[in-house]
Amino acid sequence: MIRNSSDSNELKEFLSTKTVFKHLSKEELDLIPLENGSEIFRRGEMIYEEGHRINGFYCVVKGIIKIFKTGFDGKDQIIRFAKPGDIMGFRSTITGELACTSTKIIEDSVICYIPGDLVKSFVKSNGEFAMDLLELACNELGEANDYITDIAQKTVRERLAEVLIHLKWSFNLDNENFLQISLTREELANIVGTATESVIRLLSEFKQDRLIELHGRKIKILDETKLIKISNMHY
Amino acid sequence: MIRNSSDSNELKEFLSTKTVFKHLSKEELDLIPLENGSEIFRRGEMIYEEGHRINGFYCVVKGIIKIFKTGFDGKDQIIRFAKPGDIMGFRSTITGELACTSTKIIEDSVICYIPGDLVKSFVKSNGEFAMDLLELACNELGEANDYITDIAQKTVRERLAEVLIHLKWSFNLDNENFLQISLTREELANIVGTATESVIRLLSEFKQDRLIELHGRKIKILDETKLIKISNMHY
DNA sequence: CGGGAGATTGACTGATCTCAACCCGGGTGG
């Protein structure tokens, strides 16, 4: 974790255009202590861990972070990914509970921190902001509900297909149309909720069927339509 | 569904003491149109269905409702239960999306409706209320995250044990210490995320082991400690 | 070149699902 001397005006610009803080007034934005700039994290580093006390929002300026819970047997379950513009830790900040998830860097990231007290004061004084934040929470809740139903009802094969599609929709492709996000097979398994070996077998099956192309960790979706069919998605 | 002529002052009293509306001012409370009173629903009736447009909060005054999603193969997944003081439909009301869940009465209920526009105006004008609502959403989000991890990682046996414990903690017991809530085996399966037959087999196994007692749909927890151990819960 | 992490493959196991039969109690219509 490295202190980054990025211009605080740049950060302000970012917050006010790309994040849930977009409806803060100029004066409110000025209250956020950004003098320290943001922090740079490298792949594998943790920002905070399950059980820790969190007192503010961690806003992703750049990079990709996995947000996950560790089950009683030490196995991780990835809940979601955070990418530029996303907020981490808002649940615990709002409820005042300990963090219920850990956050680990997938792709080198720049994070800036916004104290919780400040956020709460904004919620109380700025109705637009409160509404945006509420919407954010509700959107996440909707996704969580879908996730529950999927994991409870679908086969591993269906879920893996769905995860691949979601990854394609959520993350950029490189110039050869490979998914930019680079995940280990174990991480994929921790999204799908299955064993690493199962992911490996299914991936090579999909590859056989010309649905995807694999180059190490890089994945290219070749036949989105068929994958969607396999996944039994509604959309 | 029957129109109930309950006193609107009684409802106001209820809203301002038992629900997320507790921080509304007297004036704000008066804005809520409660003249029509509340509505009575009977077991089996639906309040709203997945895919419908919802334009407000459904507040449970009395009764128990299951909130569930229907999977692509027609199988239901129960997401949570709503009981007196709880709000249904707030996610869709806030995000403006179609309902992502259906709601079906488990135990005869009294429901009162609060228009969404009004709620949104409260969010914008009353910071305390906004904060309470946000907390509500965040609490649910935390539970959803736990749920995801459980379903993804635990065995059916562990999950069923956990569900029984949660039911005991969430619902009252009758004078013989049986769980008040009455669920079919299929409904239990739809919480756990398994087949009806699996629930039946595991229940009778738990009964053999003197962990629970069964009288038709009524369930009594005999050995909470051991069930918690079986469930591998953290708490 | 040796070591280690991650990826792959194969064999085996077993938890859980599916299917089908059967039971049970309540309600109903002849």
Add this chain to the structure above:
DNA sequence: CCACCCGGGTTGAGATCAGTCAATCTCCCG
């Protein structure tokens, strides 16, 4: 009054998806 039906609830047998374990391989790095 009784046969029948219907919605749960139970039980058993068999099929299978997916997890575990163990061996091997492939890179990449120091």
